[in-house]
Amino acid sequence: MTTKTIKSVYWQGVRDAAPFILVVVPFALLFGVVATEAGLKVIETMAFSTMVFAGAAQFTALQLLTENAPTAIALITALSVNLRMAMYSAALTPHLGKAGLKQRVLAAFFMADQSYACSVLAFENNPDWSIDCKMAYFFGTITAISPFWCAFTLVGALVGTAIPASFALDFAVPITFLAMVAPMLRTAAHVAAALVSITVSLLFAFLPFSLGLIVAGFAGMMAGAQVELIATRREADI
Amino acid sequence: MIDRVDLWAVIILLGVGSFALRFMFLGLIGDRVMPEWVLRHLRYTAVAVLPGLVAPLVVWPAATDGVFDAPRLIAALTTVLVGLIARNVVAAIVAGGTSLYLSLFLLG
Secondary structure: OOHHHHHHHHHHHHHHHHHHHHHHHHHHHHHHHHHHHOOOOHHHHHHHHHHHOOHHHHHHHHHHHHOOOOHHHHHHHHHHHOHHHHHHHHHHHHHHOOOOHHHHHHHHHOOOHHHHHHHHHHHHHOOOOOHHHHHHHHHHHHHHHHHHHHHHHHHHHHHHHHOOHHHOHHHHHHHHHHHHHHHHOOOHHHHHHHHHHHHHHHHOOOOOOOHHHHHHHHHHHHHHHHHHHHHHHHHHHO | OOOHHHHHHHHHHHHHHHHHHHHHHHHHOOOOOOOHHHHHHHOOHHHHHHHHHHHHHHHOOHHHOOOOOHHHHHHHHHHHHHHHHHOOHHHHHHHHHHHHHHHHHHHO
């Protein structure tokens, strides 16, 4: 693969992830604002966003800390919200596992919902890409998003409480995630996985420490895999 | 007020733990080939995790202290519908945001 192609694939990653700036910006702003409201200094808020680099987990940890939950509970709950990153890591391994250690460490550190979602879709659509191409694409998606995450956490922390609740910024997260998922629902198996996940997550919402989400994730993956098996068998019969 | 030691402990340990979760498979399995049944399950990771993460936020929004909120449900359904039809993330986000503000204005 020529350098030119790798460069163009990198920029394709940047372009594909660029729309997510629209959602990362309010999400980061919101974290900055909420953290400041909770009494965090700017440096503490920035440490959160640069060291943890995971919005949903950061919100969870902050929420529990303000409720004076035990430190261990805050930590375990936030980590369990991030358990999906382990699943993303596993899903990306067939594509990026052959890369060098340094690249894999960097890729792992910056892994996020958006970079994962863009990359898996692009890798499925371009099975002929080399490992270098795939890494270039992945880093493209990261460079489009991560600077905005850090910069707008800072803006949020500095602006503080100036954003009124009527802006309903809380719903930026659900809308983003749903908008990411809907175009992925290409087959009956994908739809089954999503529906089972929603049902199980609501039924098990009473479980502590976000464990309901973990149960829902496994149930959804099993549903998708089973429906795929049935569909392939049926095709084979015809 | 949050205890400073607690706060920094959570920030640092959450940072280390999050990295460990992200690196778990990518780092440890590397280029070893995973069995087909594992790969078959992994194909559905995103569609199995993200809807489950969002569902409680839609049905019991934190902003309304967990009380069901029609504008938020309408916005969620609009986002999914436009995403399904247009197959475009940005179109879905814009549609979802517009319907949220519109229904908050009309119903709220």
